[in-house]
Amino acid sequence: MYKANITITLRPSILDPEGKTIEQSLHQLGYGDVHNIRMGKHVEVDVDAGTEKEAREIVDTICSKLLANPVMEDYTFRVEKLQVAVER
């Protein structure tokens, strides 16, 4: 069993009205030192796979098929083996 941490971000050329709004709110709250806020998605998922390579292939497929919008978004991910607590 593997755990994947996926980060999905808007491509740099795509405007981010949500980030812009949060930036304005922060400036109004007195935090003028923050700029270029970009919002993205973080997805955690457990993957049932025999090898890390297999897990990475599954994650790559679900990202490109469902989780990310291939026109507007980029994605990166990290896969790590989950410790199973049924030893000894």
Next chain:
Amino acid sequence: MYKANITITLRPSILDPEGKTIEQSLHQLGYGDVHNIRMGKHVEVDVDAGTEKEAREIVDTICSKLLANPVMEDYTFRVEKLQVAVER
């Protein structure tokens, strides 16, 4: 100038209907090997600060004051120095 990558996740005890829905969609699409999908937010922000410590304090404050819901969400972040391209 520093860049912060913030990850905001729902606390483990909080139900995640969005993640559940995506999990069901993936199963219907034939990806039965993925489980426990949890959706979170990823925020990128540039911070104008003199030192990394100062930048971390600003990021911590905006996370707890505005970006994350302290009752339902946890946050972690990484801060790195931005290379300024105005040298020589």
